Amino acid sequence: MDYCLFQCHSETVDADVVGYTGTPQNPRVLAVRLPDGRRVMSQRLTPVLSAQARAHLKQSGPGRHARTDTGERYTTTAAGLVVEVEAGTTRHAVVTVSRVR
Structure with a gap:
């Protein structure tokens, strides 16, 4: 039997990145705008996701x-x-x- 202890209800959506914490070379967390307009912080990025976001952040x-x-x-x-x-x-x-588009 699978028990949900922390977050039972979630949905996958696309979100616009509006910012980050850390440095452009090493972003730790992304600030995103959800489809409903809320601006929120993501959970800490994995090293792979951080590297994928890096190129955009350095160019901006x-x-x-x-x-x-x-x-x-x-x-x-x-x-x-x-x-x-x-x-x-x-x-x-x-x-x-979960991934960079």
Whole structure:
């Protein structure tokens, strides 16, 4: 029997990357805009996903500081990077990047 202990309800959606934490050479977390317009932070990126996001972030030039809807700080990036995420459907978004589009 499979038990869901932490996050039972999630859906896979495409999200626009609006920023990141870390450096352009080593992004740790992505700030994404979900289809409903909420800006939230993803879970920590795997090394493979971080490397895939790196090329876009380095090309987008210096960003500015911004905050998610809940006040978390991130550095903005140019539009154009889309990621597939698993987004929890509960009140508190838990967003995990599964791949870079």
